[in-house]
Amino acid sequence: MVGDWVIWEASLYATGVFVACLFLLSSRHLITFKRWYDFSFLYGMALLAWGLGHLFRLHPNLLLKLLASPVSFLFYLFLLMAFHAFPLSPHLYYERWKSVLDIIILSAIYLTYTLTVWFDPSRSALYEPLVHAQASLFILGRAYTVYMGNEKNAQRDHNHLLLVGAVLFLLFDTTGHHFFKKPMEILTAVTFAVILLGLYNMRKLRGKVDVLDEYLYFHEKLSFQFRDDHVNRAYFFLSIILLIAIPHHPPVFLLGTGISLFMLLGRIYFTRRENDAAMQEMFHLSRSLEKQFEENMQEIRQKNEHLSNLLSAKQSYEMLLVESNRQSMREVHFENLHQLIEEIADAWYANMIGLDFLRISLRSQGGTSYYETVRGRPEARGETPHRPVSLTVLVGDRADTPLVPRQIVIEALTTPTFRSDTEMEDSIFNLLAIHIRGLIQRCLQNQQALELRLMEQEMELASRIQFSLIPKERLVLPGLQAKAVYLPVASIGGDYVDYVAIDDRFSCFLVADISGHGIPASLLTTGLRIAFRAVLQTTMAPNEILDRLNRLMHEDLAKTRSFITMFVAVYDQQAGVLRTSRAGHPQPLYLSAAKQMILPCANGIGLGLIPETRYKMDEWPVEEDFILVIYTDGLTDLGRKEEALTAQDWLQRFRAAVSADKREASDRIAAIEEEVRQRTRAMEQEDDISLLILDVKARPAAAPLPGSTAARSGR
Known part of the structure; x- marks a missing residue:
């Protein structure tokens, strides 16, 4: 029975090596441009170290047994680096100094354990699970920070499962060292399936990146840094409690733990300074946003005032537009087009207050006038104070004939009593030109519809003739x-x-x-x-x-x-x-x-x-x-x-x-x-x-x- 279980363990560790190879092979598709390494590569190296370390422990060769401990350390080291390199949003990442300091702290923890057991082998049973627990807690803190930062990642659906699998694998492996070993190893095997599914999903990563405004950018970045700070503080206090709860530690252990905690304090201190600077930047951004909000409100007030002017102008020109709509409802064709334009000019000149002169011309591209109608006194150009208005609207870019001219030209003279809002005034004249262009286009459409009906009749006749040529009876x-x-x-x-x-x-x-x-x-x-x-x-x-x-x-x-x-x-x-x-x-x-x-x-x-x-x-x-x-x-x-x-x-x-x-x-x-x-x-x-x-x-x-x-x- 024992031999069967050893075979099972060896198979489990060999499976870990196999899964590691899959990660290493897939890493060439996922390498980022920021780092020479990525999560897939580092996690593959961690699984490789985990499998080899355990296989070395099972091997009877003394040299391999001695190599098992440093190889197991590489598992934690690569796993830590993998969480640091996990693909989050571009603005959420661990700075290089944090990554280096975390590696040094983890190395100090493991080195403390190694030296303690070296000087006092009798304490191996106590400190071996302790070092695994410390290293796992240290890495799980980074995993928690990464997990929370991944919640709003655009690629969450593709890499979330792999992150969960990595955390579960670390928990089951740490628990299975000395407690519930067999159930934890079975759960570890199940976790391999979750990890492989996560790897499959991660290969579908798209290049989509969420575009955030400046405030959300700083908010998410600051939240990520605060979580990292809280995790470090929690780990520091847990380490202090652990030192107090277990008395009579050897001097080597106390010295190594003190050094690692001192470095952790330094990391907490510098992280705090960095967070304070980010908070100041965010407060400055908030003040900028408040100022921008005030400017936007002022702009809105100006627009509301302008809208009020537009509403007033609407009432002034309502009669004019009603008359134009009445003209638009009439039947129009090329035979009565000029008559309708004359009637429109009469209605416009009679209803537009302050309009002293109006000329409507249908012209060619070269400026030749095909048709022209004039209302008012042209000599008013020399009188003051008049504002001249001149605008040209293109009818189309194909035809240029007396029936379908290339452009419509509106010329007018208005007095100051007409409107102080010259933009609105120009819009009204532009509406006149567009209205006339619509009449011309309706004429053209009616003519084309007539030609189309004639063509359809000819096609129908041609179809009947052709079908009559084909024998119908057998x-x-x-x-x-x-x-x-x-x-x-x-x-x-x-x-x-x-x-x-x-x-x-x-x-x-x-x-x-x-x-x-x-x-x-x-x-x-x-x-x-x-x-x-x-x-x-x-x-x-x-x-x-x-x-x-x-x-x-x-x-x-x-x-x-x-x-x-x-x-x-x-x-x-x-x-x-x-x-x-x-x-x-x-x-x-x-x-x-x-x-x-x-x-x-x-x-x-x-x-x-x-x-x-x-x-x-x-x-x-x-x-x-x-x-x-x-x-x-x-x-x-x-x-x-x-x-x-x-x-x-x-x-x-x-x-x-x-x-x-x-x-x-x-x-x-x-x-x-x-x-x-x-x-x-x-x-x-x-x-x-x-x-x-x-x-x-x-x-x-x-x-x-x-x-x-x-x-x-x-x-």
Whole structure:
């Protein structure tokens, strides 16, 4: 049983060494710019000394046992330095002389114990717990000061747990030296978990620093220093009581304790002087704040007086503002704008007391007057005492026309009976200019709203025309069904889908994607439809259709710097062959009962790029029932980048949609259309989406052609 407990203790101390290593490794992330050390590094060194010191005590080697005591002293030393370096607010810290003096006092305490036991080993049982208690009390006083200073720290949520863990660890270790050793060691092990959690939180320290006013800064700093002073006084009186309570101390102990207490008295004295100086500075700050408060009160009184003047002016000009508001409620447009300005000038000149002259001008940026109205006597400029007023308000920085001028200029002459407050007077004239600017902007907005309504009507008409070009009904032929799906990103777009049953043998299918959106792309779709229907009168080969469309539309596309990607398919019902040709368009998706794949079609460049381009044709014998989905790239661009589906993803979705346990075989086209529409409603669409879904049935009497069903290269 004893051997098991020794193993437990060794494991506990080894765990302490491990935790110390974690602190030392993490310290490189937390080094401050003020010190070469920080709390994480020093606390790691303390835990390392604690673990090694205890392990040395358990080792049978005499040299290691002798090293256990100085290593244990290093535990207290580094722990003291760690609390001194704990990251508080920037204005709360231990001065360097305090840190050095505390280290000397702690060293004197431990040296006193060492010399006492050296000269009288029989007193080891008494003085060993005594020195641990003294050192722990001395360090706990610093821990208390740091703990209270951390209460208002901006980083409290991140480092508070680590501080509590460090204090609990010191308490459990000190108590466990001679009292309740086993329970305290168990609690020490539990404390390691708290310390590690605190270390994890401390790694999240942010750079946020609370900004304090000068009074709060001195108040918190002074409170921190007073707590430090009270802790030192409490420790001093506890040490005196301890000396009295335990009589018959050896001279060495009395001498060492006296030296440490004398140094502590010196620290208390100098701390007190420092606190007195801080108090004087705070009193001086309080007097400064009182003076500043009086100045602020005087400023408030002046502002109140000024506000009273403003209220008086409000009553004087209330009638004027009511008249201006009445004018603002009237309907305004460019045809009656000048008439409203004339009425405003009349109302202003009639209701403003002391106004002898008023000119309102609408001018260009160069100073040319587009419109001007004058009230009063201009010759009053030479009379005294008049105060001239002139101000300019910009209407906008784009238009500069007689209807929408660049600036409004107000010129006036007022008498002293008008107002002694020239600032208020200027504000009233500024209000006049802003009021006129508002009328001009309302005219402009009304005109723009009218133009927008006309544009919306034109867009609606263009949308109806474009939708009328896309086949709406399903094409049903013997052995083949086709359906077009068109989902533009705006009201009009640049995608085009078409199919034509040319005769009982041939049917032609086309999917095109014109670069760009909006009206230009929509206009090109109209031209493409006309050209496509015309070319069908001359050839049934898909590659020749592309050749001729490219030559026909190259000039128009080059002028608009546009191009078209296109996929053309011709179904030969008599031969049971589907012929295809592609111009820069995505490869279609092929789904049958036996296989699902991206159809490997030959490619060519888009229409409108090179006038004499020749395109290739592929032939696909219809040997099985299959679905062919021809689409534009808006399908694979649907959604954000991380959510977008590739062609292979869509192939799998379409396969699931047309599977036998979900849809009847006769409604496979509707299943694919519904899948696309549901996905489009759920995702963010950035491009037009067009699909042409072909459901092709193999002829019952058709025998498989020799060889593979792979594409056979055409012209």
